[in-house]
Amino acid sequence: MSYAELQRQVAKINDVLNALSVLTWDSRTQMPLGGADTRGQQLATLTDLARRLILGSELRRALEGAEHEVSSQAPDSIPARTVAQVREAVEVSSRIPAELVSDIAALKPTAQAAWGEARAANDFPRFQPYLEQMLDLSRQLAEAIGYSEHPYDALLLQYEPGMTARSLSALLGELKTATLPLVRAIAQKEPPRCDFLNRDYPEDAQREFALGLAKKFGYDLSRGRLDISLYPFEISFTRQDVRITTRYRRDYLPTGLFGVLHETGHALYEQGVSPELTRSALTTDFLGLYAVGGASFGTHESQSRLWENLVGRSWVFWQVQFPALRATFPEQLGGVDAETFYRAVNRVSPSLIRVEADELTYNLHILLRVELEMALLEGRMAVRDLPNAWNAKVKEYLGLEVPSDTLGVLQDIHWSTGYFGSFPTYTIGNIMSAQFFAAARERLRGLEDALAQDDYAPLLKWLQDNIYQHGRRFSPQELLKHTTGKPLTTGPYLSYLREKYGMLYGLGEQA
C-alpha cells in the first residue's frame, strides 16, 4: 500500500515536472516575446510546488512505509531502486536551504542578462560581480550538498552521479595527452575541401532531409516533432511526447543537419524508455527538477553523440546517404562525391567557439572550462583573473589567440546560470558514446552489414534493450558495466579518434 502510495505521489511530481517542460518548450519555440516575464513566474511557481511536494510530509510518510514494504526485494529491482532514489533525493534536497535555492533562482535571470550585455559589449567587468555572486552561491550549494574530497564532487552529483573531480581529472588528462598530438599532426596536413558546405541550402529542404534521417534512425513522429529554436534542444513530456528542435543556417549545411541527428539521439533515448517507467521515480530527476528518462547528463549526451558522430559522421553512413543528399541539393553538391563530403564534415580545425568545434578539438574546449571551474571553486583563481587564464589555455590547447572576451570567456551561458559542473558531461558523453558503440559492434552480430544497408533498427534495439528501456534505474557506471563489462574508460574513444582521423588525414600509426 505504501509503495503504491509512493508511486502515486511520485507520478504527481513527475506530472508537474513534465508540465514545467511543456512551458519551457513553449517559451523557446512558440511564445510571443511579450509573454516572457509572466512565463518566468509560472515556471518559478511550478518549480516551487514540485520542490514542496518532494520535501513534503506526505512523500516522507509514503517513503518510510514503502522502504519497509520493499525491503526484501532485490537491490536492483524497480521497487528497490525507486525507494532508494526517492530517499536520496529527499535527503539531498532537504540539505539545501530553501533560501539558497531561491537566491540562486533569483540571481539567474539578472546574471544571465548581465552576461548577455557583457558578451554583446565585450565587457567582462560588467559580468564579473554577477559571476562572483553565482560562484559564491555555487560554493554554498556544494557545501550544502556535501562531499568528501572536492566541492566539485557535490556539483557533479547534480549532473553525473558517481563522477568525482578526481576521476574526471584522470579521464580528461588521458584525453588531453592523446588529443594534443593528433591535433598538432593534423595541423601540418592539407585541409579538406569544404567550400560546398557554405552554399545556399534552402531551409525547408534541409528540414525534410534531416527529418528523413531522424525517421530512419527510428524517431517516432507520432510521439514527437521537430521545431526551430535559437539553441537546439531535446525535451520530453514522458516517452509519449519527445520533441526536438534545431536551427538552420542557409549558408552552412552542417548546422541543421547534424543538429537534428544530435537531438534525435537524445530523443531516441527518451522514446525508448520502458512504458512501465512512465511517471515513475525512474524517469524523474528530483534534484534537477526535471522529468527525464536518461541515467545522467553524460549518458544522455553519449546517445546524441553516438547517433550524430559515430553513426552520422561515419564513412559508411555517407556512402549510403550521399546520393539522396545530392539529389536534394543537386546544384549545391554538383561535382562533390561522397568521400569529399565525408572529409568535409569531419574537418579538424581548432576554433574559438565551443559549439562550432569539430569532434576532436571539442574536448579541449571542455577541458579548459573544467580546469577553470575547479580553480574557481577551490579559490585558487579569482573571477577577475578568468579572462587571462582563459586566453592562455586557448593558446596552449588550441593554438589560437583570443581576440575578445566575446569570442572567449563570455561565449557560453552556463556560468551565468550557475551550472558549474555541467560542462564535463559533454566530454563524458563522448567517451561513453564510443564505449557503448564498441560494445554494440562486438556483441551485435551483423551491425556493420545493417548500417551499410541503411538499417538502424538492430542498433536501436540493442541500445533500447541495454540502455534506453531502463530509464534512470541503473547508474551510468552500472549501465557501462552491464553493457561493456568495464567502468568508464577512454580506450574505445581514443581508438575511435585515432583510427578515424588517422585515416582521414593519413597520419600513420605513430600519431
Place this chain on the structure above:
Amino acid sequence: MSYAELQRQVAKINDVLNALSVLTWDSRTQMPLGGADTRGQQLATLTDLARRLILGSELRRALEGAEHEVSSQAPDSIPARTVAQVREAVEVSSRIPAELVSDIAALKPTAQAAWGEARAANDFPRFQPYLEQMLDLSRQLAEAIGYSEHPYDALLLQYEPGMTARSLSALLGELKTATLPLVRAIAQKEPPRCDFLNRDYPEDAQREFALGLAKKFGYDLSRGRLDISLYPFEISFTRQDVRITTRYRRDYLPTGLFGVLHETGHALYEQGVSPELTRSALTTDFLGLYAVGGASFGTHESQSRLWENLVGRSWVFWQVQFPALRATFPEQLGGVDAETFYRAVNRVSPSLIRVEADELTYNLHILLRVELEMALLEGRMAVRDLPNAWNAKVKEYLGLEVPSDTLGVLQDIHWSTGYFGSFPTYTIGNIMSAQFFAAARERLRGLEDALAQDDYAPLLKWLQDNIYQHGRRFSPQELLKHTTGKPLTTGPYLSYLREKYGMLYGLGEQA
C-alpha cells in the same frame, strides 16, 4: 501584510491555472497524438494542485487576515473585490465534495469518447447511460453548490454569475417571440446569391487576410499568435500572451474569416485587461479553475460577437474591406461587389447545426438546448426521451426535419463534458454585445466616422476603458449598469436584428 500574502498566494494559483492553459493550448495545436494520455494526467494533477491550493489552510488564513485588513476600503475597490471573490470561491468550492469533483473528472473522458462513438454511429443509446450519469452528477453538483429557486441557477453560477433560470427564461422568451416571425418572414423572401463563398480559397491567403483584420482591430501579436485547431478557441496565459486559433475551409471562406474575427474579439478582451490585475484574483476564475480576465462567459462572448458580427458583418465594414478582399481573391470574387458580399455573409437560413447557424437563427439553437437542459435537470424529461424532444423543437423553431441524431441531439460535445448551463452564455453574449455596442454608439462621438475610415482604435479604447481593463472586478450586471445604465435587456439586440435583417430582406416595419 495579510492582503499582500493573499495576493502572493493568489498569484501562485493563477500561475498554476495559466500553466494548465498552456498545456491545453499545446494539446490542441501542437501535441503529437501519442501524448494524449500522459497529457491528460498532467492536466489532472495541475487541476488537483490548484484546487488544493484554493482549499488549503494557507489561503484561508491569509484570506481571514486580508478581510480584516481591507474592511474599511470601498466595496468596489480592488482590494475589497479581491477578498470578496476569494471568499466566495473558497466557500463555494468547499461545498463541492472532492469525490464529486473527481467523479465528474473521471467520467468526462469516457463520456466524451462514448459521445464521439455515438455521434459517428448515429447511435444515441450508446451515449445514453453516460449522459444519464453525467446528468446525475450535474444534479449533485447543483445541490452541492446550492440554490434557492432552480438547480439551473447553481450551474449557471459557474459560467454566468448573477444569472438565474427565471431571468434567463424571460430573456429567451423575448428573443423567441421576436425572432420566430422574423425568420418566417425571411423564409418567404428570395435568398441572396452565395455561390462565390464556396469557391477555392487557399488557406495561406485566408490566414493573411484575416490576421490583417485582427491587427487592424488592435490584436497585438507581440502578445499573441494565431494557430490552427480542430475547434477554434482563444486562450490566454495572462494578458501578456493571448493566443487564438481557427480552422480554414478551402471551399468556404466565412469559416476561417469570421472565425478569426470572433476569436480576436475574445483576445482583445484579455489583452486589454489592466496590467495591475495580472496574476490577481480579478483575473482568476476559481470555480472554473481557469485564469481568465473576462467578467463571465457571456461577457466574454459579447466581445467575440461584437467584433465578429456588429463590426465584422456590418455594411460599413465590408464597404471598407471588400476592395482588399477582392484584390486578395480576384478570381474567386470576380464579378462580386461589396453589397453582394455583405448580403451573402448575412444570409439567414435555418440549419440543423448550431455552429453553422446564422446570427438570427443561432439563438433558436440555444433556446431549444436550454429548454431541454432545464427539463432534464428538473426531472421533467428522461434522457431516453431527449432525441424525440430535440427533433420536435427543431421542427417547431427552425422548421426542419432532423434526419439523424448525429445531425441532431448528438451534435454538440457540451453535455458529454458535463457543461450543463454553459449554452445560454452564447445567447447572453449576443444580447450583451448589442447593448454594449449601442452604448458605444451613443456615448462615443465619432464612432461611425472612425469605423467608416477603417479606424477601430476609438472603439477598442472605449471597450478597454469601460469593460476590458476591469477584468473580473465587476460583475456582468455592474458592467452593464456602469456602461449602459441598464441591466441586461433584449431591447438593443432586437432593434439591431430588426433593423439589419429588415434592411437586408426588405421586411418593412411590421416584421
